[in-house]
Amino acid sequence: xxxxxxxxxxxxxxxxxxxxxxxxxxxxxxxxxxxxxxxxxxxxxxxxxxxxxxxxxxxxxxxxxxxxxxxxxxxxxxxxxxxxxxxxxxxxxxxxxxxxxxxxxxxxxxxxxxxxxxxxxxxxxxxxxxxxxxxxxxxxxxxxxxxxxxxxxxxxxxxxxxxxxxxxxxxxxxxxxxxxxxxxxxxxxxxxxxxxxxxxxxxxxxxxxxxxxxxxxxxxxxxxxxxxxxxxxxxxxxxxxxxxxxxxxxxxxxxxxxxxxx
Amino acid sequence: xxxxxxxxxxxxxxxxxxxxxxxxxxxxxxxxxxxxxxxxxxxxxxxxxxxxxxxxxxxxxxxxxxxxxxxxxxxxxxxxxxxxxxxxxxxxxxxxx
Numbered sequence: 591x592x593x594x595x596x597x598x599x600x601x602x603x604x605x606x607x608x609x610x611x612x613x614x615x616x617x618x619x620x621x622x623x624x625x626x627x628x629x630x631x632x633x634x635x636x637x638x639x640x641x642x643x644x645x646x647x648x649x650x651x652x653x654x655x656x657x658x659x660x661x662x663x664x665x666x667x668x669x670x671x672x673x674x675x676x677x678x679x680x681x682x683x684x685x686x687x688x689x690x691x692x693x694x695x696x697x698x699x700x701x702x703x704x705x706x707x708x709x710x711x712x713x714x715x716x717x718x719x720x721x722x723x724x725x726x727x728x729x730x731x732x733x734x735x736x737x738x739x740x741x742x743x744x745x746x747x748x749x750x751x752x753x754x755x756x757x758x759x760x761x762x763x764x765x766x767x768x769x770x771x772x773x774x775x776x777x778x779x780x781x782x783x784x785x786x787x788x789x790x791x792x793x794x795x796x797x798x799x800x801x802x803x804x805x806x807x808x809x810x811x812x813x814x815x816x817x818x819x820x821x822x823x824x825x826x827x828x829x830x831x832x833x834x835x836x837x838x839x840x841x842x843x844x845x846x847x848x849x850x851x852x
Numbered sequence: 853x854x855x856x857x858x859x860x861x862x863x864x865x866x867x868x869x870x871x872x873x874x875x876x877x878x879x880x881x882x883x884x885x886x887x888x889x890x891x892x893x894x895x896x897x898x899x900x901x902x903x904x905x906x907x908x909x910x911x912x913x914x915x916x917x918x919x920x921x922x923x924x925x926x927x928x929x930x931x932x933x934x935x936x937x938x939x940x941x942x943x944x945x946x947x948x949x
Contacts, residue, residue, distance in 0.1 A: 652934030653904060653924060655944060656888070659937045677933065680901045787944065794946035802890045802924075802936060803898055807946050 593771050596779060603630075604637040606727050606764040607711065609750055611637075614709035614760065617644040618674070620698075623658045624799045625784050627713040628665070629773050630765055632782045634711075635669065644711075645672040647701055649694045651680060654801045661785045668783075676701045695735050702759060711762045717769040718798075718829060725763050726751070733757035770829050771822040778815045789813050798830045857883050861920045868926045868935065876922065877938045885919050887912040887945035890936070901925075901932045909936070912945055 607630075610617055619634070619642070621627045634642050648662060666673045678697035702710070709728075716723040724739045728750040731737055743751035751760070765773075777784055787796040794807035808827065812818040860876045892898065893906030904925045911919050926935040 653890075653936050654934075656936050656939035656942055657944065660940045663940070680898050680903065791943070792946040803892060803896065807944075 592769070593775060594767075594769070596772060596776055599765075599768055599772055600633065600636070600776070602767065603633045603764040605748065606750070606762060607634050607637045610709050610711060610728070610760075610762040610764075611643060613750075616705065616707045617709045617711065617762075618702075618705065618707045619644060619646050619711035620713070621646045621648050621662075621671075621673075622713075622799070623648070623654075623661050623665075623785055624713075625773050625777060625788060626715060626765060626768075628784060629768075629776055629782055630711065630713040631669065631671070632776075632780055633764065636780075642669060642671055645674050645705070645707075647674045647676055647698070649676050649678050649697050649701075651678045651693070651801055653680075653803055655785075655787060655799070655805075657787050658785055658799065661783070665783055674701060674705070699735060707759060709760045709762055711764060713765050714763055715768050715770070715773075716766050725761075725766060727763055727766055729761045729763065731758050731761055737761075771819060774815055774819050774822065778819065784815075788818065790817070797827075857885070857920055861922045864922050868923050870926060873926055873935055873938045877940070880939070881941060883919070884913045885911045886914045886943060887916065888939050888942045889945040889947075890924060904934055905932060909939060910945075911939075911942070916945065916947060 619627070619630065621631060631642055631646065634644075646666075662673070665671070676697050678693045681693050698710075701707075714722045714725060716725065721739075724742075726742050726745050728745070729737065729742060730751065745751070768776075776782070785796075785799060787799060789795055790810045790813050793809060793811065795810040795812055796805060796807050797810070799805055810821060812821045857876075857879055860872065860879050863872050864876055889910045889912070891908050891910065892904075893908075894903060898904065905923065907924050908921050909924050910921050913919050924935055925932050926938075927933065
């Protein structure tokens, strides 16, 4: 995994977050309590002098890890987050064995309608998955959350689209260019708190976090941020290999994202 | 303490109400329980919220000895929700057994 210049990445991300806050009337951010969305919140705090100026949404299917709930509780208090907890249901989805394919976007739609958000900051990264590599920094979604990945606005000279369909919204992706090792190097540099599930115990750790149902730990001896960085420098295991496999197949993920999956 | 935890766990299986879960969370803090392991029913297939009513959390002490088993949902019926939030303070058991 190739590490990039953190200063360049940070500047770009802060620029995108500030652009979003300036261009849109009602911005919100999604927070899953994972390393990426927590890093995005840390970048936001840096962009706005220690504050997160918009609401933070957690889509809660009520079977997250207790460690994740504890982390949410502690950090929301410490960083004075305006936290919106949106309860999602468990229903069959497009791929059968997973349970969050359609339910999370449905719940998000309700929250977006209720609060009238026109932009949503989401902490996806291009290196996570092939379909996520097709995203833009600011990517339009229609009123049904559908994403036309074959027809997206160009982003030339740092000029990002803020044009909306009627009742649609823009997904803002400030950490799109980061890769996994950059996130961990930044966590180390900025002393960003992270969910304890990322650290190894009994020879296993969680590398990508979902709920208790879809996430399994991977073999690892990384017990600290330094260990994780060292591990990532040589690993050939995919980051999301501990997530429900059906959901991660290339075409299925593409289909899910086009329909609004997060 | 084990008797108290067992009694509350039994009450939870009977009626996983908010009140019983709060009593459990409070007792959990004073107990020797350190780890949890969630076992989903139906080979882990979750197709509806009701499916979590068949799943279970096994709770272990610091030596990975099984202390008790509790459900992972609250209320049930039309208003079934997960209840893993009440296990705050515990660590996931990464052990196979």
